[in-house]
Amino acid sequence: MQCSDKTEVTPRAEAVEEEGRYLYGVADSGEKVSLGEIGIGGKEVYAIPYRDIGAVVHNCPAQPYRSDDQEVVEAWVMTHQKVVDAACERCGTVLPLSFDTIIKGETESSAERNVQDWLKQEYEGLKSKIEKVRGKAEYGVQVFWNPKVIVENLTRTSPEIGKLDEEIRLKPRGLAYMYRQRLEKLIKREMESKADECFKDFYTRIRKHADDIRVEKTKKAEAGLQMIMNLSCLIYKDRYTELGEELDKINQSEGFSVRFTGPWPPYSFVRGT
């Protein structure tokens, strides 16, 4: 739909309505299909094809989806997720795009045209990403430890820490305070090198079972736990049990726990190159 000068001066709701295309992802299929009215706000989801790939979209106003209501936003994101899943089922491989990706139309070129131009421009890159993730899914791996348990183990196994712990009991008030600071510093250092060691060990073990890995930022954890690693793993769909078994072993170690989530559409392996 073209936007005439007149609508720019007095924009009518209906005229602005279809001025953008909300993108769910890019499918490994050049078929012109409709997935039905399953989009955000019950919109019809369909594919805009270019050669042998296609953008999965719905028509929307050329402005981002915004709401102050957290629940509304969550529902939108859930729907986005469901549409990506449905598209995967229909078209095989889909490169998921993040929530609220919108291509808008301009006066001289419609939104539909802009989507096609984008597919054309990015064709090589999109195609190689599709090849990369074909037959694979993303899994999240988060490893936590309970610092209390780890510190206890350290106090038992490190002679330096054990000795200092003993000494403090015999010191007068001020000296004991200073020694306790020193003990805490020592424990902190040991914990850091232990975390480093665990990271390297777990990473090598997990790497063997994954096609690709992204190291994500660790997040704050609850219930007195600390997240020591946060990975996104790209895995062949039929090979996730192997990783599951490896993670089980880590989960069994004292003081450690693992959260294994998925399969997700490969969001983390679509951004960047």
Added chain:
Amino acid sequence: MSVLDIDEKSLKHGVLGLVIALVEVIRDALRLQAMKRMEGGSLTDEEVERLGQALMDLDIAIEGIKEEQGIIESVRSVRDGLDDIVADALDRMINPERWKEEAEQRA
């Protein structure tokens, strides 16, 4: 003319929380210096004892103020905020992956 409507209680919490958080940061720096001198061996046992007592009294005083004024939470949130800023800056400095991400975002 508009009137600034400020909740006196939350203002007090905010300002006091900020002040005490800064005092804590200074206390941490002092403690670090004390530790360095102690480990460097330039202090006698007596001096270490006095330093330790002074720092300990400071700890007790700070904890007392926080409890009395009900600002434990607001101090924590200021310090968490500072920690996050530092963690974020460090993460960006030492992880080449983040440099790449930033370069891509700019492109």
